[in-house]
Amino acid sequence: xxxxxxxxxxxxxxxxIGGDAPxxxxxxxxxxxxxxxxxxxxxxxxxxxxxxxxxxxxxxLKAAQSIAEIKKGINIPLVADIHFDYRLALAxxxxxxxALRLNPGNLRDPEHIAAVVxxxxxxxxxxxxxxxxxxxxxxxxxxSSAISSTTxxxxxxxxxxxxxxxxxxxxxxxxxKVSLKAFDVPTTVExxxxxxxxxxYPLHLGxxxxxxxxxxxxxxxxxxxxxxxxxxxxxxRVSLTDTPEKxxxxxxxxxxxxxxxxxxxxxxxxxxxxxxxxxxxSLAKKVGExxxxxxxxxxVAVMGCVVNGPGEAREADVGIAGGKGKGALFRxxxxxxxxxxxxxxxxxxxEIEDL
Amino acid sequence: xxxxxxxxxxxxxxxxIGGDAPxxxxxxxxxxxxxxxxxxxxxxxxxxxxxxxxxxxxxxLKAAQSIAEIKKGINIPLVADIHFDYRLALAxxxxxxxALRLNPGNLRDPEHIAAVVxxxxxxxxxxxxxxxxxxxxxxxxxxSSAISSTTxxxxxxxxxxxxxxxxxxxxxxxxxKVSLKAFDVPTTVExxxxxxxxxxYPLHLGxxxxxxxxxxxxxxxxxxxxxxxxxxxxxxRVSLTDTPEKxxxxxxxxxxxxxxxxxxxxxxxxxxxxxxxxxxxSLAKKVGExxxxxxxxxxVAVMGCVVNGPGEAREADVGIAGGKGKGALFRxxxxxxxxxxxxxxxxxxxEIEDL
Numbered sequence: 001x002x003x004x005x006x007x008x009x010x011x012x013x014x015x016x017i018g019g020d021a022p023x024x025x026x027x028x029x030x031x032x033x034x035x036x037x038x039x040x041x042x043x044x045x046x047x048x049x050x051x052x053x054x055x056x057x058x059x060x061l062k063a064a065q066s067i068a069e070i071k072k073g074i075n076i077p078l079v080a081d082i083h084f085d086y087r088l089a090l091a092x093x094x095x096x097x098x099a100l101r102l103n104p105g106n107l108r109d110p111e112h113i114a115a116v117v118x119x120x121x122x123x124x125x126x127x128x129x130x131x132x133x134x135x136x137x138x139x140x141x142x143x144s145s146a147i148s149s150t151t152x153x154x155x156x157x158x159x160x161x162x163x164x165x166x167x168x169x170x171x172x173x174x175x176x177k178v179s180l181k182a183f184d185v186p187t188t189v190e191x192x193x194x195x196x197x198x199x200x201y202p203l204h205l206g207x208x209x210x211x212x213x214x215x216x217x218x219x220x221x222x223x224x225x226x227x228x229x230x231x232x233x234x235x236x237r238v239s240l241t242d243t244p245e246k247x248x249x250x251x252x253x254x255x256x257x258x259x260x261x262x263x264x265x266x267x268x269x270x271x272x273x274x275x276x277x278x279x280x281x282s283l284a285k286k287v288g289e290x291x292x293x294x295x296x297x298x299x300v301a302v303m304g305c306v307v308n309g310p311g312e313a314r315e316a317d318v319g320i321a322g323g324k325g326k327g328a329l330f331r332x333x334x335x336x337x338x339x340x341x342x343x344x345x346x347x348x349x350x351e352i353e354d355l
Numbered sequence: 356x357x358x359x360x361x362x363x364x365x366x367x368x369x370x371x372i373g374g375d376a377p378x379x380x381x382x383x384x385x386x387x388x389x390x391x392x393x394x395x396x397x398x399x400x401x402x403x404x405x406x407x408x409x410x411x412x413x414x415x416l417k418a419a420q421s422i423a424e425i426k427k428g429i430n431i432p433l434v435a436d437i438h439f440d441y442r443l444a445l446a447x448x449x450x451x452x453x454a455l456r457l458n459p460g461n462l463r464d465p466e467h468i469a470a471v472v473x474x475x476x477x478x479x480x481x482x483x484x485x486x487x488x489x490x491x492x493x494x495x496x497x498x499s500s501a502i503s504s505t506t507x508x509x510x511x512x513x514x515x516x517x518x519x520x521x522x523x524x525x526x527x528x529x530x531x532k533v534s535l536k537a538f539d540v541p542t543t544v545e546x547x548x549x550x551x552x553x554x555x556y557p558l559h560l561g562x563x564x565x566x567x568x569x570x571x572x573x574x575x576x577x578x579x580x581x582x583x584x585x586x587x588x589x590x591x592r593v594s595l596t597d598t599p600e601k602x603x604x605x606x607x608x609x610x611x612x613x614x615x616x617x618x619x620x621x622x623x624x625x626x627x628x629x630x631x632x633x634x635x636x637s638l639a640k641k642v643g644e645x646x647x648x649x650x651x652x653x654x655v656a657v658m659g660c661v662v663n664g665p666g667e668a669r670e671a672d673v674g675i676a677g678g679k680g681k682g683a684l685f686r687x688x689x690x691x692x693x694x695x696x697x698x699x700x701x702x703x704x705x706e707i708e709d710l
Contacts, residue, residue: 001505001541030636033629057629081628083663106663134667150356183623183670185612186356189584209625209656209668212643214572216624218608221573222580229544229581239626241639241657247626253573257540268538269571270564271594271602273436274388274412281385284596288567302596303564308438308461312489313564315538 002258005231007202010126010175013077013098015053017177017235018202023228023260024235025251026053026204027244028081033063033070040073042244047076050263051248053235055079055101064091071096079128083135086112093119099177101128104164105135113164117171126175129164131157132208133182133191153182154190161195177235179204185223192227202234209239216240217250224254262297265352268313269302276304278322278341287320290349298355300348301330310335318351320344357613360586362557365481365530368432368453370408372532372590373557378583378615379590380606381408381559382599383436388418388425395428397599402431405618406603408590410434410456419446426451434483438490441467448474454532456483459519460490468519472526481530484519486512487563488537488546508537509545516550532590534559540578547582557589564594571595572605579609617652620707623668624657631659633677633696642675645704653710655703656685665690673706675699 009019017024027046031038033056043054058064058080071078079099080092084106092100093116100120107113120127133153137160157180168176178201180191188207196203207223210216220238227233238250255261269284270276284302291300301319303309306328309321314333321328321335327344329337329351339347364374372379382401386393388411398409413419413435426433434454435447439461447455448471455475462468475482488508492515512535523531533556535546543562551558562578565571575593582588593605610616624639625631639657646655656674658664661683664676669688676683676690682699684692684706694702 028626028628030627030631031629039629059630063629132667134669135663183668184614185580186584186614209623209658211622211624212639214569214605215608215622217569217573218576218605219612221576222584222609222612225540225577226581226584229541229577241624241626241636243636244626250569250573253570254577257574257577259539259541267566267570268564269566269596271383271596271599272385273383274386274394274418275414276385281596281598284567301564308490312487313538314489 002229002260003231005196006200007234008200010177010202012053012079012126015077021234023233023255024052025050025248025255026055026235026237027051027247028055028057028237030244033057034066036066036069036073039066039070043070043074043076046244046248047074049245049248050252051076051244053077053079055081057081058088058092061088061091064088064095067092067095067097082107086116089116090119093123093125097125099126099128101130103130103132103135104160105132105137108137110167113167114171117168117173120175121173124175126177127168127173128177128179128204129161130179130204131161131181133157133184133187134208136160150184150187150190153187154194157182157191158194162198165199165201176201177204179206181206181208183207183209185219188223189226192232193230196232203232204235204237205233206237206239211241213240213242213246220250221254225258228254228258228260264297265291265294266299267291267302268299268316268319270304270309270312272304276322277324278304278327280304280322283322283345286345287348294352296355298352300352306335317355318348320348357584357615358586360551361555362589363555365532365557367408367434367481370432376589378588378610379407380405380603380610381410381590381592382406382602383410383412383592385599388412389421391421391424391428394421394425398425398429398431401599401603402429404600404603405607406431406599408432408434410436412436413443413447416443416446419443419450422447422450422452437462441471444471445474448478448480452480454481454483456485458485458487458490459515460487460492463492465522468522469526472523472528475530476528479530481532482523482528483532483534483559484516485534485559486516486536488512488539488542489563491515505539505542505545508542509549512537512546513549517553520554520556531556532559534561536561536563538562538564540574543578544581547587548585551587558587559590559592560588561592561594566596568595568597568601575605576609580613583609583613583615619652620646620649621654622646622657623654623671623674625659625664625667627659631677632679633659633682635659635677638677638700641700642703649707651710653707655707661690672710673703675703
């Protein structure tokens with residue numbers, strides 16, 4: 001359904017980003033990078049829940065050196081996140097980073113960038129030009145009155161990225177990925193639309209500082225959802241003030257909602273209403289918890305009433321619908337068995353195992 | 356920024372839907388409608404958290420009669436949700452419902468619809484034609500092979516709505532609102548886009564059976580976010596397998612993300628990374644809890660580091676940024692005070708009270 005915007009693919013370790021490759025889910029560690037053991041443990045948990053690429057902060061030389069140790073313990077490619085000091089980028093490359101993220105807002109000296117590009121080119125290591133609306137290069141134009149308007153911010157974000165893209169291209173380097181993140185959703189959407197029409201490089205989508213789990217997921221889902229539905233975006237990171245595993249969960253829910261990726265089961269469940277005669281919310285939560293152990297990309301429904309529940313959830317592979325003291329087990333919208341309420345959950349789970 | 360799609364406004368009680376009116380947030384009760392006291396209590400909680408319109412299920416005559424009692428205890432307009440039996444619509448009108456929702460999938464007899472329209476017209480009570488992809492009228496066309504495709508489902512949904520719209524128009528009734536809900540996000544988006552170009556009536560947006568809190572909010576945010584960003588939609592209901600208060604919270608977060616409504620504080624908080632030296636996730640959660648008691652539409656930031664935190668969150672009215680053992684309090688991106696970590700939360704809250 002969605003016509004993907006053209007981008008030329010890059011390779012980060014074994015992961016392809018852009019072109020026809022599936023949209024890649026990534027996250028960032030929240031451990032102290034210098035603590036290799038803790039960072040490896042967090043990345044392994046991320047791998048288990050489907051994270052395909054991981055970024056680590058590199059605030060000092062010890063963190064850059066730690067990359068070599070971390071790489072030994074993990075299976076997904078690692079991106080070093082660099083701000084302020086280009087020497088940390090050089091050290092990260094030396095210690096095996098599979099890609100770099102450079103912030104053009106605080107890494108601007110052309111000679112420093114050239115040194116990093118030279119080292120990255122020798123290793124064929126991609127660089128993400130990661131613009132953040134909150135840490136942009138100083139505005140040197142004469143249109144400073146436009147800064148506070150969305151249009152002004154969008155054009156400054158795009159120009160910050162374009163300036164660094166042109167610099168990398170002038171150094172004959174094109175293993176480029178770009179991001180233009182803001183907290184404001186319309187600003188972020190406009191910025192990505194603008195850059196997508198100007199460059200052939202893959203785009204990394206995200207909303208910065210989007211907040212706590214639920215509001216942050218909603219904010220990210222809208223911004224990333226609008227862009228992905230227009231075919232824009234090759235890899236996504238949902239930033240949440242929560243565990244990185246939750247970020248990966250939210251990222252896959254976004255991709256699944258647009259039928260862009262399959263990932264584990266999807267739960268269809270009704271909001272309940274005055275028609276419902278069972279404790280549906282508790283039952284659905286229990287099913288949700290049990291499904292965390294299931295990896296098959298199946299659709300499971302938990303519906304409040306037998307009258308239209310199975311019909312309304314007919315796209316589900318298997319489901320249950322509540323009644324008065326008893327309920328129904330259904331497959332593809334057809335009731336196959338009626339059973340007491342207390343047996344519904346276990347009947348559903350054994351049905352799922354049989355699929 | 357967003358150019359609103361034209362719709363002619365309707366009035367449900369004191370609430371205007373469509374035209375230039377703000378996008379209305381609604382929810383549905385999950386109590387037994389026949390239990391007026393429990394339903395009133397739930398609606399009052401909904402009113403407190405900003406719900407502007409509430410729907411109740413009317414599965415039988417006793418539920419319809421209960422509307423009169425419920426109406427006495429609430430301040431927002433009430434919509435009666437009708438399936439299967441047109442007499443429940445008549446009884447709901449008689450007992451004071453401010454609007455009706457009719458499902459064209461299970462209420463089809465033109466004479467029955469005419470009787471309801473006649474009664475609604477006498478009271479100038481609006482009717483929502485509420486199509487649900489899972490409970491559509493039988494497909495009588497010869498293109499049944501197309502049913503399973505998205506295009507087929509979309510055109511069946513639109514046709515089901517259009518048939519009933521034409522019937523109401525032929526009865527000289529135009530106090531109409533329309534919804535076309537599905538679980539599949541691209542299907543829902545396509546259906547609303549198609550109907551928006553064909554009718555002048557306000558649209559009620561929703562994704563059906565979208566599931567548990569987090570995945571359901573993500574799914575709803577994408578579907579509703581895409582449509583709202585195109586100017587489509589006059590009222591929204593987020594359906595979650597959770598309390599109706601959570602539905603209202605999610606609805607406002609969607610509208611706030613697109614700058615379509617203001618509603619209480621917005622928390623900007625960073626995801627934390629290897630640069631962070633305080634327990635930011637716990638701190639942000641505590642701030643989030645404390646903000647539940649604040650009604651001012653302010654932006655509050657909780658950032659992991661002093662180095663770029665205040666700058667990255669410069670659009671926040673007030674914020675805190677962590678350091679090593681101590682942190683900073685900032686306003687509009689400028690640090691105004693440095694203080695010990697354990698005093699950050701209370702300093703932030705007193706700053707918020709001063710705003």
